[in-house]
Amino acid sequence: MNAVLEVDGLKKFYGNLEALKGISFQVQPGEIFALIGPNGAGKTTALRIVATLLSPSDGKVSFLGFDLKKQPEKFREKISYLPEEAGAYKNLKGIEYLKFMANFYANSDKEVEEFISRAKSIADLGNRLNEKAGTYSKGMVRKLLLARALMTKPDLAILDEPTSGLDVINALEVREIIKRFAEEGISVLLSSHNMLEIEFLSDRVALIDKGRILDAGTPEELKRKYQAKNLEEVFRRALQ
Amino acid sequence: MKKFLNLLVKEIKELITLQLLISLLFTIFLFYFIGQMAKSEIKKAMRTQKIAVLNLDDSPFSRELIGNLRTANFRVEIAKDKDKEKAIEWTKGTDMNLLLVIPEGFGQSLETLDLKEIESYTFLRSFSIVGSKNTAILNAVISAINNYLSNDFLKKKIPDISPEQVKKPIKSKDFVIVKNRMAEGSAEKIAGFVSSQSIFVPVILMMIIIYSSQMVISAIAMEKQNKTLETLLTVPISRTSIVAAKMFASGLVGLISAVIYMLGFRYYMGGFMGDVSAAAASSGMGSVIQKLGLALTANSYVILGVSLFFAILCALALATILGVLAEDYRSAQSLIMPLIFLVMIPYLLSFFSDINTISLPAKILVWAIPFSHPFLTTQNLLLENYQAVIGGILYMIVFFIIMIIIAARIFSTDKVLTMKLKFRRKRLVL
Numbered sequence: 100m101n102a103v104l105e106v107d108g109l110k111k112f113y114g115n116l117e118a119l120k121g122i123s124f125q126v127q128p129g130e131i132f133a134l135i136g137p138n139g140a141g142k143t144t145a146l147r148i149v150a151t152l153l154s155p156s157d158g159k160v161s162f163l164g165f166d167l168k169k170q171p172e173k174f175r176e177k178i179s180y181l182p183e184e185a186g187a188y189k190n191l192k193g194i195e196y197l198k199f200m201a202n203f204y205a206n207s208d209k210e211v212e213e214f215i216s217r218a219k220s221i222a223d224l225g226n227r228l229n230e231k232a233g234t235y236s237k238g239m240v241r242k243l244l245l246a247r248a249l250m251t252k253p254d255l256a257i258l259d260e261p262t263s264g265l266d267v268i269n270a271l272e273v274r275e276i277i278k279r280f281a282e283e284g285i286s287v288l289l290s291s292h293n294m295l296e297i298e299f300l301s302d303r304v305a306l307i308d309k310g311r312i313l314d315a316g317t318p319e320e321l322k323r324k325y326q327a328k329n330l331e332e333v334f335r336r337a338l339q
Numbered sequence: 340m341k342k343f344l345n346l347l348v349k350e351i352k353e354l355i356t357l358q359l360l361i362s363l364l365f366t367i368f369l370f371y372f373i374g375q376m377a378k379s380e381i382k383k384a385m386r387t388q389k390i391a392v393l394n395l396d397d398s399p400f401s402r403e404l405i406g407n408l409r410t411a412n413f414r415v416e417i418a419k420d421k422d423k424e425k426a427i428e429w430t431k432g433t434d435m436n437l438l439l440v441i442p443e444g445f446g447q448s449l450e451t452l453d454l455k456e457i458e459s460y461t462f463l464r465s466f467s468i469v470g471s472k473n474t475a476i477l478n479a480v481i482s483a484i485n486n487y488l489s490n491d492f493l494k495k496k497i498p499d500i501s502p503e504q505v506k507k508p509i510k511s512k513d514f515v516i517v518k519n520r521m522a523e524g525s526a527e528k529i530a531g532f533v534s535s536q537s538i539f540v541p542v543i544l545m546m547i548i549i550y551s552s553q554m555v556i557s558a559i560a561m562e563k564q565n566k567t568l569e570t571l572l573t574v575p576i577s578r579t580s581i582v583a584a585k586m587f588a589s590g591l592v593g594l595i596s597a598v599i600y601m602l603g604f605r606y607y608m609g610g611f612m613g614d615v616s617a618a619a620a621s622s623g624m625g626s627v628i629q630k631l632g633l634a635l636t637a638n639s640y641v642i643l644g645v646s647l648f649f650a651i652l653c654a655l656a657l658a659t660i661l662g663v664l665a666e667d668y669r670s671a672q673s674l675i676m677p678l679i680f681l682v683m684i685p686y687l688l689s690f691f692s693d694i695n696t697i698s699l700p701a702k703i704l705v706w707a708i709p710f711s712h713p714f715l716t717t718q719n720l721l722l723e724n725y726q727a728v729i730g731g732i733l734y735m736i737v738f739f740i741i742m743i744i745i746a747a748r749i750f751s752t753d754k755v756l757t758m759k760l761k762f763r764r765k766r767l768v769l
Contacts (some may be wrong), residue, residue, distance in 0.1 A: 113757065150573045153753045172575060180573040186565035190353050202345040203574040244570075 103128050103255055103286045104149065109158035111144050111310075118144045120310040121158060126255065131277065131287040133297045135330065136307035142290035143183065143259055145307070149288060150180035150257050163254060176204075179253040181244055183260040183290075189233030193224060193243050196232055197250065204251040218250035221276055238269035245273055249280050256280070258289040262296060274300055294330035304330065306337050313337045342576045343584060350588030354554055359592075363599045370603030390437040390477070393418040393426040398446025404457075407484055408439075427460060436462045437477060449488060457481065515631060518723055522630040533633050533721065541714050545686050546600055547651055548710060551593025552658035552678050558585055559662030560671030569756070578750040582743070586655040593651070632721070639720045642728060646713040649735035653709040654678065656742030663749050663758055685711035709738045 102125035111119040119141045126132040134142045147153045149160060151171040160167035162174050187196050194215070201214040219228065222242045232240060241261070248256055261277060262270035277300060281287050291297050297304055298318045305315040314321065314337050318330055325336040390413050394401050408415050416435065418426040423440055430438040438460040448455045459477060493502035515526050562568035571581060628634050635643070657678055665671035685708055688694055694705055694715060705711045712731030719727045749755055 147569075147756075150569075152569060152572055152756060172577075175573055175575040178573065180570065182566045182569040184566065185570060186567060188349065188353055188567060189565075190356055191349065195352070199345060199349050200570075200574065203342055203576055247570075 101128075102126060103130075103163060104288065105159070105161045106145070106149070107159045109145065109148065109160060110156045111141075111148060111153065112156045118310055119148075119156075122305075122307065122310070122312045123158075124305050124312065124315060126286050126288050127302075128286055129281060129284045130302045131281045131289065131300050133301040133304045134288075134290045134307050135292065135294060135297050135304055135334065136290075137292055139309075140307045141310040142292075142307055146180070146257050146259050146288065146290055149174075149255075150178060151175055152180075177254040178257060179248040179251060179255075180257045181248045181259060181261060183263050185244055187232035187235070187240055187243055190231060192231050193222070193228035193235070196243065197222075197228070197247060200247045201250065214250040217252075218246035221249055222246035223272075238265050241265055241269065241273060242276075245276060249276070249285065252280075252283070252285060255286045255288060258287060260291055261289060262291070262293065270296070294334060298330045306334055308338060343580045346576065346580060346584040347588055350558070350584050351592065353558065354588055354592045359596070363596060366600060367603040387412050387414050388437070389414045389416060389433075389435045390439060391416050391418055391426065391430040391433070391435045393421070393423060393438065393440045395421060395423075395443040396441045396445040400446035400449050401441045404441065404484055407487070411479075411483070430460070431462060436464060438462075439477070449492075515627075517631045517633060517721075520631050522627045524627040529627060529631065529633065532628065541686050541689050544647055544650060544710070544713050545682050547593055547647070548654040548682050549675070549679060550596050550600075551589045551651060552654045552661075553675050554593055555585055555589040555655055555658040556662040556665060556671045556675055557668060558589060559659065560665035560668045560674075563665065563756075564667040572750075572755065578755075579747045582659055582746050582750050586652075586659060589658075590651055590655055632723075635717070635720065642720060642732075643713070643716050646716040646728070646732055646735070649732055649739060650710050650713045652739045653735050653742065654682075656739055656746055657681075659746040660742065660749065663746075663755055681708050682710050684708060685714040689714040706734070709735045 104126040106125070107123045108121045109119050109123070110117065110121050122141070122145060124132065124134075134140075134145060136142055144153065148155050148167070149162070151167065151174050155167065163177065165173040167174060187193070188199075191199065197215050197218045198211065201211045201218075205211040205214055222228065222245070224239060224242065227235070227239065228243075232243065235243065241264075245258075245261065248258065256277075258277065262273050265273060274296060277287060277289070281302075289297075289300070301318060303315065303317050304321060306313040306321075314324070314333075316324070318333075321330065321333045321337075322328070325333045327333045327336060390408070392405055392408070392415050394405065394417060405415055405417075416433070418429055418438075420426055420429065426440070427438060440458040440460070442455045442457070445455050445457070489506065490502040493500075493505050497505065512523065513525050514521055515524050515529055559568070562571065572578070658675075661674045661678065662671065665674050685694070685705060688697075688705060688711075694702065694711070697705070712735055716728055716731065719725070719731075749758065
């Protein structure tokens, strides 16, 4: 099967600081692929590059055969990105925000309605969608943004710490939504430092630290390889 | 285009908040209220004023002087007590602000021209401009009395020659030349009238530039802080459209806000100045202004509008770049300062100096600031320096294009997320 996303020898420098030191990985269709690692490991940088926000210093990123450096606009048509702890426009109602975002992707009014209808069912915010996003709780904003990210059924959803700052109930709901959409065929590239969450969500995992991928595989493979009970132990042992 | 309009509508919705509307309404109300207050105070100052007079002379001359004061619309209250200190105390206890003391022997002194001094005591009960008006009116009355008395004296002493001929042996007639047009009039009065006509231009410009720039800087800073900018930069729309939508929306809202502010400001200034055209008519200045070609024509207003428009665009392009430098909403408030300085320099110069007479290096510096040109446009249009006007507009167009290219380039690269002026400890998100 052809990979949706191929990252090969990706490097990123911020001045003299080498944030990514030549990482490589692939994401298959319908797969949830996770980058896990501590703060400052380079997860967000990798996700921002794939999301076309940052340009790579070296290496190759291709998505559905398109090259990131040459055709970033092709990426933008088929991906959706959820930044860590992002907010929504406070003066727009939830429904207005969804419509605003849907208009960038839809080819007709009918498609806009289709996207919004899907988003409504993902966000599950009921009548609160008719209120301004500035009045929402953190959990509600996160669900609204996740709904925005998934409503277009992108070929690749890039989710940076999707449950960061959420309470247990909201985090569980968000994980369920991601899992459900992956089952429907959406590929997901996500990052988290919550190892238990990753273990629950991911099909494959890459352990990243100080800009390098230490190891990659399914959670079961990694646990077997490092003779660990969970991914936290895997990560600790991979670092040794 | 549909995507751009979608973005533009969002930007406008984000900018027009309830807080903004309340603040605009409040401003209009405030300006209107202060203007009305000022108007009523000036009316109060202009109507019949009560003054106290202590007449220690009581001669026909002093009675004539009091009569003259009454003719000059003063209501005169005569102090009964003939002691100066007591008269001052008495006046202090009333609502009168002026006490005039006519000294003993005043009338007799006029016969010999060995004049005695009339003392005036002004009770300064407030420091408003209107508060000092009484003294000015009184001085005018004393000057008129002086004129009357000196004319009377000269008529008696030299009956064959008109007093005016003795007092002003040299007559003068003032002419003003503008380019190749000439009219009779005082240069000071004409300059004063022309500047009163165009006083609103720098005020409007400064308000629009600062207001719109503040909006665009804050809008970008808020998007960075909320990370909505990150989301927006990953949607399928060109980065130039994102920049343009922000600038267009801020310019539009800034323009509307400035018009509303100016309406309020007009109410406020109206209290002091009254209607400009009415002032021109009453002073007979209108025909002189027309003769000298110093009235702005419809075409002049269009050119002035174009100049203002490009100055706003330059400000918005600069603000966009400054907005990218902001780390968050708070730091954005400090970043508006360089722009305010750039607007304030020509603004203050246009009020207190003549840009054409400053030294060459200073002149180059002022010309390099794009906002200087609309400040100079009115003057250049009136003086028919069309080359300077067109040159200024062309300079602003070039400046805007360069700035918009820089802004679009910044938005197309990592810099939109990584470039920032740090006001706190350095932190890099990996």
